[in-house]
Amino acid sequence: MSIFALCDANNFYCSCERAFNPKLKNVPVVVLSNNDGCCIARSQEAKDLGIKMGDPWFKIASWAEAKGVRRFSSNYVLYGDMSRRLHNVLQRFSPRVEPYSIDEMFIDLDGIDGDLVEYCRDARTTIRRETKIPTCVGIGETKTKAKLANFLAKKRPEFDGVCDLRSPDDCARFYPTIPLDEVWGIGGASARKLAALGLLTVADLAAVNLQEARNLLTVTGARVVMELQGTSCLPLTLLAPQRKGLAVTRTFGEAVTDWDGMAQAISTYATRAAEKLRRHGLLATAMTVFIQTNRFKPDDYYGNATTFGIEPSQDTFSLIADALRGTRSIWRQGLRYWKAGVMLIDLIDATTAPAQFFPTRDPVESAKVMQAMDSLNQRFGRGCIRPAVAGVDRKWVAKADYLSKRYTTRLDEIMDVSA
Amino acid sequence: MKEELGGGYRGGETTSFQSPAQDHIEHVIDLAQVLDLGKPGMYPVRVVGQALRERGILDGDILIANAAADPVAGKVVVAFVHGSVLLATLERRASGWCLLPAGKAAALPVSEDAEVWAIVAGLVRVQV
Numbered sequence: 232m233s234i235f236a237l238c239d240a241n242n243f244y245c246s247c248e249r250a251f252n253p254k255l256k257n258v259p260v261v262v263l264s265n266n267d268g269c270c271i272a273r274s275q276e277a278k279d280l281g282i283k284m285g286d287p288w289f290k291i292a293s294w295a296e297a298k299g300v301r302r303f304s305s306n307y308v309l310y311g312d313m314s315r316r317l318h319n320v321l322q323r324f325s326p327r328v329e330p331y332s333i334d335e336m337f338i339d340l341d342g343i344d345g346d347l348v349e350y351c352r353d354a355r356t357t358i359r360r361e362t363k364i365p366t367c368v369g370i371g372e373t374k375t376k377a378k379l380a381n382f383l384a385k386k387r388p389e390f391d392g393v394c395d396l397r398s399p400d401d402c403a404r405f406y407p408t409i410p411l412d413e414v415w416g417i418g419g420a421s422a423r424k425l426a427a428l429g430l431l432t433v434a435d436l437a438a439v440n441l442q443e444a445r446n447l448l449t450v451t452g453a454r455v456v457m458e459l460q461g462t463s464c465l466p467l468t469l470l471a472p473q474r475k476g477l478a479v480t481r482t483f484g485e486a487v488t489d490w491d492g493m494a495q496a497i498s499t500y501a502t503r504a505a506e507k508l509r510r511h512g513l514l515a516t517a518m519t520v521f522i523q524t525n526r527f528k529p530d531d532y533y534g535n536a537t538t539f540g541i542e543p544s545q546d547t548f549s550l551i552a553d554a555l556r557g558t559r560s561i562w563r564q565g566l567r568y569w570k571a572g573v574m575l576i577d578l579i580d581a582t583t584a585p586a587q588f589f590p591t592r593d594p595v596e597s598a599k600v601m602q603a604m605d606s607l608n609q610r611f612g613r614g615c616i617r618p619a620v621a622g623v624d625r626k627w628v629a630k631a632d633y634l635s636k637r638y639t640t641r642l643d644e645i646m647d648v649s650a
Numbered sequence: 651m652k653e654e655l656g657g658g659y660r661g662g663e664t665t666s667f668q669s670p671a672q673d674h675i676e677h678v679i680d681l682a683q684v685l686d687l688g689k690p691g692m693y694p695v696r697v698v699g700q701a702l703r704e705r706g707i708l709d710g711d712i713l714i715a716n717a718a719a720d721p722v723a724g725k726v727v728v729a730f731v732h733g734s735v736l737l738a739t740l741e742r743r744a745s746g747w748c749l750l751p752a753g754k755a756a757a758l759p760v761s762e763d764a765e766v767w768a769i770v771a772g773l774v775r776v777q778v
Contacts, residue, residue, distance in 0.1 A: 253730035316690035361691035361717045363767075639693060642712075648728050650699040650707060650737040650752040 233463045234340040234370065234397070236351055237377040238321060238358070241365045241385070243334035244272035247313045248303050250363035251638045251646050259300040263288055266482045266629040267304050304631035312639045316362045324354045329467045337374060339467050351393045370395040374465045375458035378415045379405075379433065406434035406459075416455045421448055433459060473578075474511060479504045480521075480572025483627040487568045493522065494555055495622030500573040501554040502621055505547040506608070508575060509601060514543040514584050515550065515575035520557040522571045535561040538576070543584055546597045547604065550575070551618060612641070685772050691718030693768060695728055695735075701753030702726065702737055711775050713737075715768035721747060726770040732763050740766065 240246060244262040249255045259276035263269065270277075270286045280298055282291060288302060295302075314333045321328045327339035338354075340347055351368040358366055369380025376396050383405055384394035396402060412422040414433060425447070430436055436444075437459040445453040454464045479500040487493050497520065508515060518541050523534030537560055541553045554573050587594075607616045636644035662672035686692055697711040705726060707713070715728045723742040728735065729749050738749040741757055748757040749764055758764050 253735060254733045256730075256733070319690040357718075363717070642694070645712070646693070646695045646728075646735060647698045648695045648713070648735050648737050650697050650701040650709075 235377040236338040237381045240334040245274040304634040308637045368393045373458040373463040409433040476576040478574040484630040499621040501551045508545040513578040516543045516577040519574040714772035716771040717768040719769040728767045
C-alpha cells in the first residue's frame with residue numbers, strides 16, 4: 232500500500248523573509264503581489280490582525296503601519312532558492328519527493344520502516360534547522376488524505392505539526408470536522424452543489440458510493456471519494472509536465488501612454504518568454520499579445536488581444552518582431568495602459584521540429600547569439616544583456632519598493648554579520 | 651557539421667597530433683564544491699567589523715555558515731541576538747550553551763532571543 236506525506240511550509244514567503252531578518256520575529260509580516268499590490272502571504276501575527284489574503288496594501292496601509300506590520304515586495308529569487316533547499320533536505324528522508332508547488336512537497340514514504348510520525352517530526356526539525364522554514368506534515372495512504380492530514384496538522388496544535396490520518400479511527404473522528412471545501416479537488420462550486428444535497432463535511436463525501444459520486448462530480452469527483460476512502464489514484468509525479476503554453480504578463484508600475492513605452496514592455500516580455508522557451512528546449516509556433524487599460528475604470532476601459540501564427544522560433548529578436556507587429560494591430564493612441572502580456576502557444580520540441588525551408592534568420596547564427604545572451608544573463612544576472620528595444624529608462628517596470636535582499640544567490644547581497 | 655572548438659578547448663581535443671592528455675582531462679577546481687555550497691544548510695555571509703581579528707576573521711570576509719552542523723564549544727557561530735545578526739563564540743557552561751558575542755566581555759545563555767543561526771564552517775577572502 233502506498234504512503235504519502237505532504238510537507239507544507241507555514242506562510243512560506245513570510246518565513247523566507249524571517250529566515251534572514253531577526254527583527255521580524257513575532258512581528259506581523261506581509262508579502263505583496265507583483266507591483267506591490269495585494270497581500271499574498273501573511274505571517275500568523277498578520278492573520279491575527281485580520282489581514283486577509285488579497286487585501287490591497289493601500290487600503291490597509293494606514294492602520295497596518297500603525298500596528299507595526301512590515302511589508303515586503305515578493306522576492307521570488309529568494310523564495311525559489313529556499314524552496315530548493317527545502318526539497319533537498321526532504322530528499323534525505325525519501326528519494327522520491329514531488330515539488331507540488333513552491334511551498335508544498337509530496338513525499339513517498341513507502342518502504343520506510345518504523346514510526347512514520349517520528350520520522351516526519353525529524354524531517355520537520357531538520358528543515359527548520361537548515362532552512363529556518365517552519366512546516367507542517369500530513370500523512371495518509373493517498374495524496375488527498377495526506378493533504379487533509381496536513382490541514383489538521385496546521386489547524387490543531389495538539390498534533391504538534393505532524394498528523395497521521397491512516398487509521399480508520401482517526402478518519403472517523405476528524406472527517407466530520409472538516410468542511411468540504413478543504414478537500415483537494417473540491418472547489419467552491421462543487422462544495423455548494425454538495426451542500427445543497429446535505430453533504431457538508433468530508434465524512435459525508437467519503438460515505439458516498441462511487442457511482443453516485445461520478446454522477447454528481449464526474450470522474451474527477453469519484454476519484455476524490457476513492458482517495459478519501461484510502462484507495463490511491465494519484466501517483467507521485469517527479470517530472471514537471473511539458474508546457475503547452477507560456478505566458479509573461481505584468482501590470483505596469485505606472486501607466487503607459489506612448490507607443491515607445493508599450494514597445495519596451497512588450498519587447499521585455501517577449502525576451503523573457505523566449506528565455507523560458509530556450510530553457511525548456513521548445514519552439515513557439517503561435518503567439519497571443521494583449522494590452523489593456525485599468526479594468527477598475529469600466530467607463531473608458533479598452534482591452535484587446537490578438538492571436539496569430541508565427542515562424543517556429545525560440546529567437547528573442549524574431550519573437551520581439553512578431554510581438555510588436557501583433558501589438559501594433561491592437562494599439563490605440565491616447566489611452567492609459569496598465570497591463571500587457573505576451574503568450575507563446577502551440578509549443579513544439581526544438582529537437583524534433585521539422586527544419587524550415589526558408590528561415591528568416593540563420594538558425595546556427597541565431598542559436599549562437601541566443602546562447603551567448605543566456606550565458607551572460609545567467610552569469611551576471613537577468614537583464615544584464617537585453618535588446619535595446621526593451622528600453623533603458625523603464626518607467627513602466629512594476630514597483631518592487633520593499634524588496635529584501637537576494638541573500639542566497641547574489642554575493643553582493645549576502646547577509647551581513649557584525650563582529 | 652563539426653563543432654567549432656573556439657573557447658571550448660580543455661587541453662585534450664587537438665586538431666592534428668592527438669593529445670596524449672585527452673583521456674586525462676580534469677576540471678578546474680570548483681570552490682563551491684570544496685565549500686559544500688550546494689548543501690541546503692549552507693549560507694555565505696559577510697563579516698562587518700574587526701572584533702574577531704584575533705581569530706583571523708577580518709572585516710569584509712565571506713564566512714560559510716553551516717546551519718546543519720552540531721554545536722561545538724569554541725566554534726564561531728552566526729547568532730540572532732535581540733534582533734541583531736552577529737558573530738559569537740559558542741561556550742559550554744554547566745548551565746548549558748552560551749554565546750560570547752564578538753568584542754563583548756559577557757556571555758549570554760542561548761535562549762529564544764539569543765539563538766545560534768549557523769556554525770561558521772569556512773572562510774573565503776577574495777582579495778588578500
